[in-house]
């Protein structure tokens with residue numbers, strides 16, 4: 001793990017409140033999809049939790065840039081990101097974490113909520129550069145409404161490219177099913193059991209805010225998933 005300086009090169013609006021920020025690092029950073037980094041707006045004081053925050057990589061490890069994606073809030077850290085100008089320099093500490101795809105996990109169910117999408121999209125983009133066709137992936141992606149689905153176009157393109165390997169179920173609390181192909185409500189046992197056959201052979205990867213991750217662990221438990229097949233990372237700070 002290292003601290004590298006990186007130049008801000010691009011901002012991409014994913015939804016009205018979620019933006020991706022791309023940086024060109026001074027040195028190549030070798031990370032694994034699923035890992036995260038710490039963006040340091042106060043590199044002199046690493047203990048400054050207000051200006052130094054953890055964000056997951058949201059791009060493929062093979063890219064020559066680093067991308068992170070943040071749900072922008074009223075916090076000072078969000079303001080710092082919002083106010084970045086092209087060419088501004090930031091410090092990035094990482095890679096951190098070990099919630100990455102294990103080599104023998106080929107049948108995967110992702111349970112993700114809101115901004116918990118970031119490690120998942122990084123993993124899919126990584127597989128798209130490698131051996132996606134060796135995988136069977138189902139994603140249950142919970143959001144409030146269609147407008148809040150970050151990376152929707154990227155998911156649509158991947159499903160088009162790998163129709164036999166990838167399915168995505170949009171679980172929305174506010175949705176008119178005649179307008180959009182979604183499941184209304186929350187990610188629940190019955191929703192998963194209806195879509196996934198042979199649940200016990202699957203590996204469940206859960207990402208999202210702590211309350212959501214805890215709820216999904218309960219869902220997996222109720223489905224009878226073996227504990228060693230449930231892998232999770234909580235986005236502490238939500």
Ligand SMILES: Cc1cc2nc3c(=O)[nH]c(=O)nc-3n(C[C@H](O)[C@H](O)[C@H](O)COP(=O)(O)OP(=O)(O)OC[C@H]3O[C@@H](n4cnc5c(N)ncnc54)[C@H](O)[C@@H]3O)c2cc1C
Nearest residue numbers: 036053054055056069070071073075077118235236237238
């Ligand atoms: C492994 C990991 C990966 C993450 N990946 C992403 C990502 O890809 N995208 C993303 O948007 N966010 C991610 N987060 C969360 C991110 O680090 C921020 O905590 C979150 O975005 C809220 O920051 P904020 O500045 O908007 O809100 P703030 O206003 O700073 O915080 C929101 C609330 O959380 C509380 N809080 C803040 N920090 C902590 C903390 N460390 N422990 C407990 N409570 C805290 C605050 O008191 C406040 O009530 C990740 C977190 C972790 C741990």
